Amino acid sequence: MARAFLRDGDRIVAVLDETERTILAGLIEQTRILLSPEVEPTGDVWGDLAATLRVPTSAGHGTDEGQRGSDEERDPALDRLLPAGHRGDDAVASEFRRLTEEGLRQRKSGNLDVALERLAAAYEDRVELDQAQASAFVMALTDVRLLLGERLGIRTEEDAEALYASLEHLDEDDPAGYAVAWYDFLTWLQETLTSALLGEPGSSV
Numbered sequence: 001m002a003r004a005f006l007r008d009g010d011r012i013v014a015v016l017d018e019t020e021r022t023i024l025a026g027l028i029e030q031t032r033i034l035l036s037p038e039v040e041p042t043g044d045v046w047g048d049l050a051a052t053l054r055v056p057t058s059a060g061h062g063t064d065e066g067q068r069g070s071d072e073e074r075d076p077a078l079d080r081l082l083p084a085g086h087r088g089d090d091a092v093a094s095e096f097r098r099l100t101e102e103g104l105r106q107r108k109s110g111n112l113d114v115a116l117e118r119l120a121a122a123y124e125d126r127v128e129l130d131q132a133q134a135s136a137f138v139m140a141l142t143d144v145r146l147l148l149g150e151r152l153g154i155r156t157e158e159d160a161e162a163l164y165a166s167l168e169h170l171d172e173d174d175p176a177g178y179a180v181a182w183y184d185f186l187t188w189l190q191e192t193l194t195s196a197l198l199g200e201p202g203s204s205v
Helices: 018-035 046-050 076-082 090-120 131-152 157-169 175-198
Strands: 002-007 012-014 127-128
Touching: 002 175, 012 090, 012 175, 018 076, 018 131, 076 131, 076 157, 090 127, 090 131, 127 131, 131 175, 157 175
Parallel strands: none
Antiparallel strands: 002 012, 012 127
C-alpha cells in the first residue's frame, strides 16, 4: 500500500509497491515518448543550443523541414504540455514555439528520466529523493497528470465533475475507471511531494 512522500532528514521518501511503481513508470515512459526531444543533447554546448533554437549550422540543417508533424498532425496533448507563448497571435506563437520547444522538451524529458531512474532504484519499496531529484520528480508528475487529464478530457473543473459523475454508470472493469483512479493517485502523490518539498506541517516522518 502506498505511503505518501514525507521528509526523512535530508531525503524525501515514499513507499510504493512493485505494481504501483510499474504502472507509474509506464505512465512516465508514455509521457517521455511524447515529449522526447527531436534533437538529443550531444554535450557540445554551442551545437546543442543551435539545434534547440533550430539555427542553421550547415546547409540544409536547422530549417523547419523535418520538424515533427504539421499543426494538423500535432497531438493535442502537446498543447497542454508545451503551451503556446502567445495565444492571441498564431504567427508569434509559432515563432515562440520554434525558438523554445526543443529546449523545453529536453528539460521536461530530463525530469521524466530522473523520475524513472528513482523508481527503478527503489529499495524495499522505498522511493528516496534528494532535494534536486524531488524537484524534478514533482515536475515529471505534473506532466504525467496533464497528459492523462488530456486523454480523459479533463480541461476544466466542469469536465472533471462530469467525468466523475459518469463513473457511476461504468462497469467495474471499464478502463476509464482505472484511468480516473490513477489520475487521482497521481494528484495525491504530487500533492504530498510538493508538501514535503515545501516543508509543510505534517510532511515529515
